[in-house]
Amino acid sequence: MPKETKKGAKEAKTPRFYPADDLPPAKVKMVNNPCKLRASITPGTILILLSGRFRGKRVVFLKQLDSGLLLVTGPYSCNGVPIKRVNQAYVIATSQKVELPKKLPAIDDAYFAREAEEKAEDDEGVFSAEKAGGSGPSEKRKADQEALDKAMMASIKKVEMLEAYLQAKFSLKNGDKPHEMVF
């Protein structure tokens, strides 16, 4: 049958396709929730990071952010891990817990957003050597880190060998069977 392409006649005709059932359109029920936190991870748990720059380091879990990522800190003065976000999938939770200070700094995902850089006025600025290298952490981050470290080291020092434990890195040795190890 020849295809009817006259635009004027489109409204008067029945459409070529219509749904079989007279149902209302399905409601979209997608909800964006943060990833479910493993039961073994509670505030104050010591975690082992498995990937990234700090792989093998033992860090303290602070809280889960709205994005689902875990907020952790070394503490920085202990093992050099700053306040950072970490994915739950790349972490082993140990059964060791640390008492967290009652008041944690108010940190959310926006804290870690990239700072908008000043745009160079002219093209020459792009190639200048002055901009080479990172500018380092902001003063706010340093201040937050110091305050948190001070509060946390007090409770870490109460437990014998805990500071040394956090400073040490985790690694698998010969004969270790991770599927049989209790963490």
Add this chain to the structure above:
Amino acid sequence: ATPGLAKMPYTRFVEVGRVVLINYGPDAGKIAVIVNVVDANKCQIDSPATGVARQLISFKRIALTDLMVEVEKGAHSKTVEAAMTAGDVVSKWEKTSWAKKLAAKKRKASLNDFERFKVMVARKQKAKMVADKLASM
């Protein structure tokens, strides 16, 4: 135990009253007493004291120990329990180095990450003490 076999190289025999360690199955790790022998492959064991039900078990699943209990063939569970407490079998078993080694192995497997770290530090300290002493000799 059995007379006339003093010159045998074997000292642990399958006999009524022999205390055995169960190596495999749901009761693995527990001790029990042989109450009866069925044939060359199976025997009947019982141990109310350690929570082992009266059952037939293959010899392949058990290991003989040096301990013995005074029971007669086919003794009922109550008699076996009384004999085990009279002979103080459970505590005697716990004192043997075999049982202590099993317990140590179990403890090592259940160490958590922090405990493993502390063990590592302790081993290093001990090794240092030994090395220092050796160097000074």
